[in-house]
Amino acid sequence: MTSDMASSTFPWLTLSIFVPIVAGLLVLLIGRDDRPGATRMLSLIGSVLGFLVTIPLYTGFDSSTADMQFVEKTPWIETFAVNYHLGIDGISLWFVLLTAFITVIVVLAGWEVITSRVSQYMAAFLILSGLMVGVFASLDGMLFYIFFEATLIPMYLIIGVWGGPRRVYAAFKFFLYTLLGSLLTLVAFIYLWHAADGSFDILTWHQLPIAYTPQILLFLALFAAFAVKVPMWPVHTWLPDAHVEAPTGGSVVLAAIMLKLGAYGFIRFSMPILPDASHALAGFMIALSLIAVIYIGLVAIVQDDMKKLVAYSSVAHMGFVTLGFFVFNTAGVEGAIVQMISHGFVSGAMFLCIGVLYDRMHTRQIDEYGGVVNVMPKFVTFFVLFSMANSGLPATSGFVGEFSVILGAVQHNFWVGLLAATSLILAASYSLWMLKRIAFGEIGNDRVRAMPDLCSREFFILGIMAVMVLFMGIFPKPFTDVMHVSVDALLQHVSISKL
16 A cells, blocks of 8 residues: 555544544543542543554555555644644554553543542643654654643643652653654754745655755754663652652553653654764664663662562663664564564553552552562463563563574674673563562561452453463564564665765
């Protein structure tokens, strides 16, 4: 299916964006806290519909072309040539599906846990889901920027209203970090609009002949927003606070989807629009990525708070993503994209597991647990699997992306690959050390002894995540086949100098 053919098809991308947003607005308008059951059911229906309308994007996708597919284009703000322009390729397809899938999981995860302002909580996640799909589907720079910034509002409310004791501090820190970085991106977009003779079309921007010095400056301006969002070292400090204070659903969406918005920005904007700057600054990007992989991995080992440990592990794993992008070979870039998808499943599952424990004990301190396997064998079965996946165990999704990135890094430079490979040791250290202290040994105390095992809802949620982690680890071909042609086209484009 070429982009021309796709432009005349049913508007699946518009539905993917606005079905969850409309569902969220309905939940907000008619949901009532005195009838939380109905509110939750309406939210679940909205999230499931939001996922179902993304499935035709996969079934109708033509993986033999790098063209944008399911293209929709309508004039919007004609004075500034801003268009409602949507489309996806093999790179963005999986993130649309992942966003819709994780939204269903999050609605189910908060089913019984959230008891106050249920309608506002569910609505925030549904609206956030639509906005994030909009980021991945936008082919207009201003439309992308609006969706990119709008995602801050629901997440700010999720952390600030339903979070922990320091939720207001964490929400402000999250908002300010991400907003300040994005302001420079707006300046870069205005420059590109002017250079493209008044066009915000992203695909037009990909063809712009931009001189070397402006490329460097534009790269740094875009870096300000995307690096904070990933987050890369040293602008990662907002993430542990946000994760620790956010409710379980907030942590899941933050790790599984929102961190990917920054990484997606690098591969959709920085690399194809600014190829010379991308090559010139590749060493800088690789250095920051390796610091994240190694140093932040060491930081994760010494954490005594479960959420903070997994939050730091997310920074380390996302370091693999940026490393894979900037080695400029197929194994590295494909591995990085697979790592983004896998991290969505694995980190989301880890935060769900921590949420299960927190709901029972109301503490995230690792040393207050011990011997959980004796009272929650079903839970620990899942927890072991996800901890192993977080460590990069073969036959889990965590291995596929990391191994491919390491191969790509070795092709680029052996020593870079060797340093990147140390993450497998570090990841095993912090993941299995946490698992050992929480799950095994003698029962830690009477509170642990009284913990019930998984209920049917929790078992179903973790079971789905386990299936995805194993399926992607054992048979990654459906994931890589879709993106292969688009990645090759990107690398060929980035190899062409625009000087």
